[in-house]
Amino acid sequence: MSQEPAICIRGLVFHYGEDIPALNGIDADIADNTYLAIVGQNGSGKTTLVKHLNGLLKPSAGSVTVYGIDTRSATVGQLAHTVGYAFQNPDHQIFCATTREEIAFGPRNLGLTESEVASRAQETLAAFGLTPFADVPPAVLGYGLRRKVAVAAVYAMRPRVLILDEPTSGLDRRSADELLALVDALHREGHTIILVTHDMRLVAEHCQEILVIHEGLILDRGPTREVFRHVDVLAQAQLLPPQITRLAGRLGDVGIPPDVLNIEEFCAAVHTRLRRKPQ
Numbered sequence: 001m002s003q004e005p006a007i008c009i010r011g012l013v014f015h016y017g018e019d020i021p022a023l024n025g026i027d028a029d030i031a032d033n034t035y036l037a038i039v040g041q042n043g044s045g046k047t048t049l050v051k052h053l054n055g056l057l058k059p060s061a062g063s064v065t066v067y068g069i070d071t072r073s074a075t076v077g078q079l080a081h082t083v084g085y086a087f088q089n090p091d092h093q094i095f096c097a098t099t100r101e102e103i104a105f106g107p108r109n110l111g112l113t114e115s116e117v118a119s120r121a122q123e124t125l126a127a128f129g130l131t132p133f134a135d136v137p138p139a140v141l142g143y144g145l146r147r148k149v150a151v152a153a154v155y156a157m158r159p160r161v162l163i164l165d166e167p168t169s170g171l172d173r174r175s176a177d178e179l180l181a182l183v184d185a186l187h188r189e190g191h192t193i194i195l196v197t198h199d200m201r202l203v204a205e206h207c208q209e210i211l212v213i214h215e216g217l218i219l220d221r222g223p224t225r226e227v228f229r230h231v232d233v234l235a236q237a238q239l240l241p242p243q244i245t246r247l248a249g250r251l252g253d254v255g256i257p258p259d260v261l262n263i264e265e266f267c268a269a270v271h272t273r274l275r276r277k278p279q
């Protein structure tokens with residue numbers, strides 16, 4: 001892990017037009033090799049924020065630097081070597097004639113040899129369960145599969161920073177878990193992961209820290225366990241902690257800690273409680 005933050009965001013303001021800014025002064029450092037969730041209501045500015053991290057959008061004011069490179073002075077192509085962004089809407093990303101080509105496109109642009117590109121595509125198709133669709137145009141696949149193709153195409157580049165914008169919308173629970181297991185493996189290898197999602201269970205099970213966006217501003221930021229204790233702050237952004245955390249929160253009177261994040265922690269707390277000798 002490097003000491004230098006992966007991304008520094010300073011005073012970031014962004015206007016799409018004349019009206020209210022979509023981002024209204026964002027300051028944040030994103031550490032190298034963190035696993036950050038970005039959460040917030042629809043329209044709060046999540047996509048606008050992450051599109052600044054790979055240079056798709058340039059600040060109206062303030063700055064974004066990625067490993068020391070100011071995004072205003074780099075092209076999206078240059079930044080793509082470092083930051084991979086899987087679009088919220090896969091149809092804004094997918095354009096190749098076959099799924100295999102779609103997945104090979106990024107690695108080829110990184111300058112890998114054709115045999116490396118082919119093996120990277122083959123591996124990625126297999127990892128995402130897309131091999132049966134390798135020779136099919138991705139545009140004709142169902143929504144869940146198009147989502148997987150969009151994520152796989154970015155994943156195949158093994159970018160130092162991987163940004164996934166609602167990657168599990170339209171996926172069933174098992175596919176969502178399988179997809180995030182692949183992302184977790186990249187995180188363990190040292191990559192920085194930024195996950196935009198509405199699924200608080202996934203945040204609790206995968207992410208180290210949470211950044212809450214509300215009306216173009218940061219409403220909260222901190223380690224996952226800590227932010228999920230800020231129930232009132234989350235409520236301002238129409239968010240709720242995961243169900244298991246809320247259940248634990250109701251059982252404080254019987255000795256269950258209020259900040260459990262998953263079923264394993266919940267069961268461990270119950271077992272500890274049951275084993276305790278009666279007073």
Ligand SMILES: Nc1ncnc2c1ncn2[C@@H]1O[C@H](COP(=O)(O)OP(=O)(O)O)[C@@H](O)[C@H]1O
Pocket residue numbers: 016017022040041042043044045046047048049
């Ligand atoms: N292309 C666009 N043109 C104009 N306004 C936009 C555009 N994209 C998003 N917005 C507006 O910017 C705000 C933030 O949107 P967005 O970043 O997409 O939020 P989120 O990803 O959190 O749902 C919203 O008010 C949205 O309507």
Ligand SMILES: [Mg+2]
Pocket residue numbers: 046047048088165
């Ligand atoms: Mg969005």
